[in-house]
Amino acid sequence: MSYEEKGTWSFLVVAVVAYGVYLRLVLPELLGGTPVERVDYAIPMLWTIGGAVVAGILARIAIAVVNPGEAHTADVRDKQIDRAGEQVGNSLVVIAAIGALVLAMLEVHWFWIANAIYLGFVLSAVLGSMAKLAMYRRGVPTW
Numbered sequence: 462m463s464y465e466e467k468g469t470w471s472f473l474v475v476a477v478v479a480y481g482v483y484l485r486l487v488l489p490e491l492l493g494g495t496p497v498e499r500v501d502y503a504i505p506m507l508w509t510i511g512g513a514v515v516a517g518i519l520a521r522i523a524i525a526v527v528n529p530g531e532a533h534t535a536d537v538r539d540k541q542i543d544r545a546g547e548q549v550g551n552s553l554v555v556i557a558a559i560g561a562l563v564l565a566m567l568e569v570h571w572f573w574i575a576n577a578i579y580l581g582f583v584l585s586a587v588l589g590s591m592a593k594l595a596m597y598r599r600g601v602p603t604w
Contacts, residue, residue, distance in 0.1 A: 464528065468524060469546070472520075472586060473591070475513050475520060479513035482509050482512075483505055483506060487501075487505055487506075497572045500572055542596045543593065545602070546589045549588055550592070553581055553584045554581055554585045556581065560577045
């Protein structure tokens with residue numbers, strides 16, 4: 462498994478775990494009957510996003526330390542896979558942005574707008590990573 466593939470796995474795991482932590486912190490309050498206006502979501506969202514960034518950096522460092530010879534050996538295939546996977550992921554960011562824009566135009570509470578954007582980022586990370594991992598296993602499409 463190449464350094465870039467290991468990094469993709471770590472990115473996927475970090476994204477899923479961080480969003481799971483966020484949901485664990487916010488959902489009980491929301492499902493417990495607290496009105497949306499009073500749900501404390503901003504601080505947990507900021508901490509889980511910040512924590513994910515730090516965890517992602519530390520995971521990449523750990524991967525590089527364990528196999529120092531692989532750390533900067535991305536070949537053409539790695540670059541093609543990264544580009545194609547990022548295209549898949551970026552499409553989700555665009556969809557989430559359009560969704561958030563529609564929610565704002567409908568004057569929906571900002572809780573839902575912020576969560577739509579965050580979900581878009583998470584789906585972008587997950588689907589982009591899954592696309593990359595599929596390409597590592599099955600090859601880069603020739604489209």
